[in-house]
Amino acid sequence: MNHWQFSITPLLTVSLLCLGLLASYFSWRIWVQNGRSRRILLLEGFRWLIMLLLLVTLLRPERVKLIEWEEEPAVVVLNDLSGSMNTRDVFSTNSVITRGAWVSQMLQNKIFSPLEANSRVLTSGFGTPPEVAEGDTASWVEGTDLNEALESAMRRESNLKAVVLLSDGDWNLGDSPTLAASMYRNRGIPIFTVEVGQDTPLPDIELESVSAPSYGLLGEQISLPFQVFNRMSVDQTMVVRLMDGDQEVAQKEIQVAGLSDIQETLVWSPQEMGERSLRLVLPIQPGEALEDNNTKDFTVNVRMETLKVLVIDSYPRWEYRYLRNALERDPGVEMDCLLFHPQVGMGGGNRYLSNFPDSKDLIAPYDVIFLGDVGVEPGQLSKEDAELIKGLVEQQAAGLVLMPGRKGHHASWVGSPLEDLIPVQFDLNQPEGTGLQSESRLALTRLGSGHWLTRFDLSAERNTELWRQLPGFYWSTSVEKSRPGSEVLAVHDSLRNNWGRMPLLVIRPHGTGKVLFMGTDSAWRWRRGVEDLYHYRFWSQVVRWMAHQRHLSGNEGIRLTLTPEKPEVGQRIYLNAMVLDRSGYPLQEGRVQATLTTPQGRIESLEMEAEEGGWGVFRSTIQAREAGLHAIQIQCSEQDRLLDTRLEILRPVVEKIGQPSRGDVLQEIARIARGQAVNTGSIQDLINQIIVLPEPRPVEWRFRLWAHPAWGSVLLLLLAIYWIARKYYGMV
Numbered sequence: 001m002n003h004w005q006f007s008i009t010p011l012l013t014v015s016l017l018c019l020g021l022l023a024s025y026f027s028w029r030i031w032v033q034n035g036r037s038r039r040i041l042l043l044e045g046f047r048w049l050i051m052l053l054l055l056v057t058l059l060r061p062e063r064v065k066l067i068e069w070e071e072e073p074a075v076v077v078l079n080d081l082s083g084s085m086n087t088r089d090v091f092s093t094n095s096v097i098t099r100g101a102w103v104s105q106m107l108q109n110k111i112f113s114p115l116e117a118n119s120r121v122l123t124s125g126f127g128t129p130p131e132v133a134e135g136d137t138a139s140w141v142e143g144t145d146l147n148e149a150l151e152s153a154m155r156r157e158s159n160l161k162a163v164v165l166l167s168d169g170d171w172n173l174g175d176s177p178t179l180a181a182s183m184y185r186n187r188g189i190p191i192f193t194v195e196v197g198q199d200t201p202l203p204d205i206e207l208e209s210v211s212a213p214s215y216g217l218l219g220e221q222i223s224l225p226f227q228v229f230n231r232m233s234v235d236q237t238m239v240v241r242l243m244d245g246d247q248e249v250a251q252k253e254i255q256v257a258g259l260s261d262i263q264e265t266l267v268w269s270p271q272e273m274g275e276r277s278l279r280l281v282l283p284i285q286p287g288e289a290l291e292d293n294n295t296k297d298f299t300v301n302v303r304m305e306t307l308k309v310l311v312i313d314s315y316p317r318w319e320y321r322y323l324r325n326a327l328e329r330d331p332g333v334e335m336d337c338l339l340f341h342p343q344v345g346m347g348g349g350n351r352y353l354s355n356f357p358d359s360k361d362l363i364a365p366y367d368v369i370f371l372g373d374v375g376v377e378p379g380q381l382s383k384e385d386a387e388l389i390k391g392l393v394e395q396q397a398a399g400l401v402l403m404p405g406r407k408g409h410h411a412s413w414v415g416s417p418l419e420d421l422i423p424v425q426f427d428l429n430q431p432e433g434t435g436l437q438s439e440s441r442l443a444l445t446r447l448g449s450g451h452w453l454t455r456f457d458l459s460a461e462r463n464t465e466l467w468r469q470l471p472g473f474y475w476s477t478s479v480e481k482s483r484p485g486s487e488v489l490a491v492h493d494s495l496r497n498n499w500g501r502m503p504l505l506v507i508r509p510h511g512t513g514k515v516l517f518m519g520t521d522s523a524w525r526w527r528r529g530v531e532d533l534y535h536y537r538f539w540s541q542v543v544r545w546m547a548h549q550r551h552l553s554g555n556e557g558i559r560l561t562l563t564p565e566k567p568e569v570g571q572r573i574y575l576n577a578m579v580l581d582r583s584g585y586p587l588q589e590g591r592v593q594a595t596l597t598t599p600q601g602r603i604e605s606l607e608m609e610a611e612e613g614g615w616g617v618f619r620s621t622i623q624a625r626e627a628g629l630h631a632i633q634i635q636c637s638e639q640d641r642l643l644d645t646r647l648e649i650l651r652p653v654v655e656k657i658g659q660p661s662r663g664d665v666l667q668e669i670a671r672i673a674r675g676q677a678v679n680t681g682s683i684q685d686l687i688n689q690i691i692v693l694p695e696p697r698p699v700e701w702r703f704r705l706w707a708h709p710a711w712g713s714v715l716l717l718l719l720a721i722y723w724i725a726r727k728y729y730g731m732v
Contacts, residue, residue, distance in 0.1 A: 002064070002065050004064070005062045006061055007060040012059070016058060027045075030044055043729065050719060053714075053718070054715065058706075059706075060706045062706070065701040071120075073118075074120045074121075074122055074157045076153045077123045077124070077163075078126060079103055079125045080099075081125040082655050083655025085100035085168060086098050086100060089197050089198040090680060099661075103166050106166070111683065111684075111687070112687065114687055114691060115691060119690075146171040146177035146665070147177045148174050149165075150181070150184070154187075162693055163184070164192045164194065165194065169663060170656075170662050171665065172654050178668060181670075190673055191669055192670060192677075193667070194683055194686065195663045203289050204232065204293070204658070205236060205284075205288055206229045206293045207227075207228055207293065208658075209226065210298055212300050214300075214565060215300065216268075216270055218304045219270070219331070219332070221267050221268070221269050222267070222300065223452060224266045226296070227263050227264075230259065230260055232285070233259060235256065238282060238283050239252070239253050240264070244278055249268055251266075265455075270302040273302050273304060275300075276299065277297070279298075280296045303551075307332060307334070307551075309333050309367065310357070310363075311324055312356075313339055313370075313373060313403075314341065314373050314374040317373065317521060318521070319403065320339075323539060326532065326540075328351065329532075329536075338356060340379065340381075342379065356382075358384065360586050361586060364392065364615070366392065368401065368543050369389060369392070369398065370401045370403060371401065373406070375411070376417075377409070386418045387417045389418065391613055397513050398547075399516070400515045402516065405521050408432045422515070423482060423483055423486040423516075424481065425480045426479060427478035429478075437474075439473070441468065441473070441493045442467060443468075443490060445490060449463060449464045452541065453507070453541055453542060470534060471528045472522070473520040475521060476492060476504055480499065485508055487506065491504060503517075504518070505517070516542060555641070555642065557580040557640075559578045560575065560645060561578075562575060562576075563576070569625065569626065569650070569651050574620075575594055575606075575608065577592055586616025587636065588610075591636065592607075592608040594622075594632065596630055596632055597630060598628070599626060599627075599629060624649045629646055630646065631646055631647075632644070632647050
């Protein structure tokens, strides 16, 4: 059906009639004034024609074409398949099932079949994890984009009668779904929403997650952080148990406030080596609606490792003596000492070195180096020695502990190869440090109160109180501020400067390794009244924390570090292989190949590139495209070096299970699109409303002549011809 349409109003009609009459009058006057010439009559007639066309344009003429639908209208049912639909809070036949299971039941029962009498019913899912093709570098975040789901339904179906949205209303990707709802309203297509789930959580205790390390050392303490949600209205006190098979190996009592969550840590000391399959168990509380989310299974590889430590100092000060004794008694540490005594000469005795290990192959075995009150100056460390220390940290993922003293030798670190590693900026006007008459203490920062290095108690509040009770110090290094990229764990409890409290316990990553700065020389005083309780534990934690990355996986002559240790899908993973040749020296030249096998069996081979510096480090990167347990093989056939290890890639947790449904979002979508929002108990009423909906209106196609560029060009051309003619006849 085709017809022309004009925008005619009484006022516009009168105005156009007056303009037409006025134009006709002026044309008649011009014709009379020019002697009633025939040429002038034709020219004025041409002008009146242009005026007529302009008057018609003001009426906004449009050619309207109505296109009738040849196929039945479609009703699209959008099924939310995202992770939040795994929340169990829907009651069905006297049992509690997941939201997704309820939707599946409805679709299997063909509840929407009555709509097929006069419509095409199309079911479409959304919110599933994307399929990642090999070589794809897109973002692999699993989430819910309600706006895109609604817009895609409109793009796919032109003859759309209505949309039914089965969802919990949770969205965490894309634009607000109200934008799509507005588009539906403009086209006269209603959206009917069904809230699947409860807007208030069921009474439940849930063990949300357990963050287990990749490996642990036999007999050492392993921290297992975990998170517990209490969706009950009252506080709950319970005992969390760690099970190794049928045997309980650790436990901890926790208290979780009502309708809140808590982060806690359970400490376990493994007594058997190997891959341990563990389970963290929460007891079932009275009144819990769900009883099968109180456990988490995970694995920890328990190994026997001996960490090599080198302690370097100039004077046998108290800090040096007690640190040396603590490390010497640690069964998991093999310690060497190097003492530059200015008056006596090089220190000697058990585990003392006669000189600095001045080659890459000699220094490479050390996992952690303690650098005390010793400088880069004649009679102590040379610049070549400092360069080796820097390379060990930067290339070999080793740890460096900086422990300045009252002699002020640390000032010589500035301007040496060690300068880039220092986590703080020294006050070089006071190289001998700052001494006070009254006793001062280390005050933990917010980061330090919960950091593994400074943890003497599992409770953050109790841990902070223990640090307040530790014996203090009377001297500290003069520090201006921490450097960018550093993390401050503790500050001076009284001294301040222009940048705030003076940082005294600071950590900083450098290359593949870590650096720790300790700004006092009195940690040995922590032994007062408790012997080695805190002093031994602190330095033991320091050594193991700094050496952790170096011992993630290794074999004879080859070691692999991964950054990050627990990667997520979509992240880039950096592989650093440290390879020795058959003689035990860092490999200078050779071919090192990495092979990655995904859980689906896809194999990716990588040629690792040698890093400059001669440390035997070979690097490569991979893109984490698939969640699950991956197999990694590092091979150097020329030197008979082979390492097989595993890497678990996690999927980013965007979808939260156990959250209340978002009925407010669904109601707003339905309100804007002029549909209706119902819950699971009223879905039949919704179907009855859709049945009686009118058929979609025919598609209306409009050709707006008045706004078309070609029409404007024609009018402009006619006006140009008219004015040229007037010029030609001498009327201008």
